[in-house]
Amino acid sequence: MFVKNAWYVAGWSHEIGRTPLERWITGDPVVLYRTEGGRAVALEDRCAHRLAPLSMGKLVGDAIQCGYHGMTFDCDGNCVRLPGQAAIPKAAKVRKYPLVERFGWAWIWMGDPARADAAAIPNFFWLDHPEWKPVGGTIYCKSNYFLLIDNLLDLSHETFLHGSTIGNAAVAEAAVETEADDTAVRVRRRMPNCAPPPLFRKARNFAGNIDRSQVIDFSPPCYAVVDARAVPAGTNDIDNGIEWRVINALVPESEGTTHYFWAVSRHFALDNRELDEIMQKGVVHTFGEDIMMTEAQQKRMARPSADPKHVTIKADAAPIAARKIVSRLVQNEASAAA
Amino acid sequence: MFVKNAWYVAGWSHEIGRTPLERWITGDPVVLYRTEGGRAVALEDRCAHRLAPLSMGKLVGDAIQCGYHGMTFDCDGNCVRLPGQAAIPKAAKVRKYPLVERFGWAWIWMGDPARADAAAIPNFFWLDHPEWKPVGGTIYCKSNYFLLIDNLLDLSHETFLHGSTIGNAAVAEAAVETEADDTAVRVRRRMPNCAPPPLFRKARNFAGNIDRSQVIDFSPPCYAVVDARAVPAGTNDIDNGIEWRVINALVPESEGTTHYFWAVSRHFALDNRELDEIMQKGVVHTFGEDIMMTEAQQKRMARPSADPKHVTIKADAAPIAARKIVSRLVQNEASAAA
């Protein structure tokens, strides 16, 4: 079960062009393409006639023609050509999804189009702001999206899973503060006077210890943004420190698979190309470790076995709060539908 | 659910020899082999003792010996040897299926043997008649067999899917006539004065436009024969035209997989070996496109998603009529069994 009345990242703007792109989001098949005028379009990727994927067809002007029997749909999803037949039945249409491009991402609304308000798109300005420098990418993950949200809301795992990049002993032992309400969860962690982890040393040539902090913001249905900072210990010298945002969109493809769109945008050394590469490589390595772990959890959950109970610890406060928010949204939608 | 009281193509005669061949038909495992005298035999491919595939065993004279414990069955399916035991239990037998070789194909009857009448085998004489020249082959397809029958009964798809071989714009726009009764469906399509599609130009060096026509005959449970013709436009000059039959046996292996036995037999240029190759290559390419599409449909049907409705159009008249015939046969068999 997924929240439907929500903005999901459907892809990077640069992925969408004049070649139709198939992407499944919250269990539904979507075809993405761009009109001749450059507007990005999202339709149901399933011909109204025989369920063939429209993404296997081709663009004819701004319309998309099914590659099987040629039924053609305009970018509102209405059939505009039905070869061999003049009268077009009313039912000959596919669903059109609201789609908005912002911050370099294309945002899709999977629920009731009447409720799609672009103002509700989260403000991820770091992705394309001139004072910020992002690197980013997409990872395909064979686990439920919420295992990845759990992962991001309990960063104590950095110590154990990411020792070669962003983990140090301080992360796991630091006390965390969790705040949650009906719409968001925030986790704070302060790690004063600790040794800088490897990727931090590569990014900034710290001579000694650092004061490190993290603020992680969850917003439904599937977003986690990490505000990460580090300064030379005992100073507030952010000009010689690190400040970056890790923007994570964990978009469910199906119950067991996720499109993980990510970016890390830094607020320093914007023109340092070498640092771009260091960051890209470091983050891809780090997230690869996360994926390996959530995929192992997913497999373990799928195999039948005796009674696998969890124990809940303090660090779970944020993941539990986030799950509660999303569950409530799903329930509300189910109630409204019934 | 499949029709059982019907003749299915089990394979090409040349596939059946002294090495046992495993083939699943309508969900049942069959082993095919040839006696020393040359008669083709079809038995249940599952030892009566421990369910081992008899096709993993070996022939001993006209009998087949299980490769596990040596239980041996004659070509009527009766156990004739049971190693280590003199008395053979009555239950020690496997099912024998009626099998008839005709037109180069081996035809199997999957239902009540008492009802197997070889006179009911469809008359596909084009496969081995001296005035016709066939090419042919077998394709394994991961889709339900009826998606392939749908495909053949609505050839408007040639325009969109087979542009590089047999498709031209005329096919999709031509009016079709559909006739159906309780036992057969026929579709006719006339395409006067149209440009010859690529494979037609290769087969006959048409100088200008052609008058093209198709008659497609469906007969249950899984056969579609296309009578395809083309002459120089405005003439009836079939001697300089094309006449061929496309014979399609869409034999269900399981609910989701199909053995597609096909032949295209032409009534001209019988001795042209080069044309054999052109036809073989062109048809394999064309049917490969069909398979790609029906497999995509099959996947789309298998994945859970919101409410995938079809819209029905005029071109669906024939596929719908064909499904009705087969559904009725399946229902009749179910009623008779109950």
Add this chain to the structure above:
Amino acid sequence: MFVKNAWYVAGWSHEIGRTPLERWITGDPVVLYRTEGGRAVALEDRCAHRLAPLSMGKLVGDAIQCGYHGMTFDCDGNCVRLPGQAAIPKAAKVRKYPLVERFGWAWIWMGDPARADAAAIPNFFWLDHPEWKPVGGTIYCKSNYFLLIDNLLDLSHETFLHGSTIGNAAVAEAAVETEADDTAVRVRRRMPNCAPPPLFRKARNFAGNIDRSQVIDFSPPCYAVVDARAVPAGTNDIDNGIEWRVINALVPESEGTTHYFWAVSRHFALDNRELDEIMQKGVVHTFGEDIMMTEAQQKRMARPSADPKHVTIKADAAPIAARKIVSRLVQNEASAAA
């Protein structure tokens, strides 16, 4: 359904070291490792916190630290460290399994630890006795473990499946005697004055025929030991004959997969290295044929099809008796649990 209150082979002692080893037994995930002092340990391979495999973590002294959030368990399965939290909840533990090393194998008890009595481990002394010389290995098999027990309790299959190693015509036709009680099954087969099969000829250079015999002992839940002997026909000259034990542990990983731990230990020519290789190669080849067959049976059982009935023959007496013993044990455990 598996017997739980029983000793299963978890692996070879030499497999267990300071790198955690994942192994699933009777459907449950187990991690195996060795303490600094050299003791072998078996814990539930699923962190109490988030179900991550502990086998993806690392050893810290005698404890194992989860690779995700660092929860650490001692070799009794109790949590001894919970990063970021001083108080450790009572529920923070994983299951510890009784584990005993004997005969070069590590034996695990999957049921109630209070009932684990090492005296109940079967006496497979041939595996490490100075007067016996074993070869051995592990095979992974995609079939239910009982298909392999069936296989070993009806060796008539040697004739048909293993003609290139241990099969000769005599095996299948020999009369067998089966004895069974509530705890064990024994099958005897005498094959006087028969031709030696290929592997026997390689092992002992028999000039003429042999007197061959087999005694197969099944003991629950999953063990079959074959006492195989051969002497020059008409003699009792075991000093120039063959005597070996085939020790088979068919350990269920899941309902459809099995870890097959095996050894063949001979009582002659102990120092013949060349013979070690001949035996190893011959047995691996032979068991490969068995696996091929049980995997084919397993597939055949999994595919839907009409009414696959077995017929039961004399040779099935032992497999049926063995299944009865195990079924009763499973039922008893289910009754005790209810």
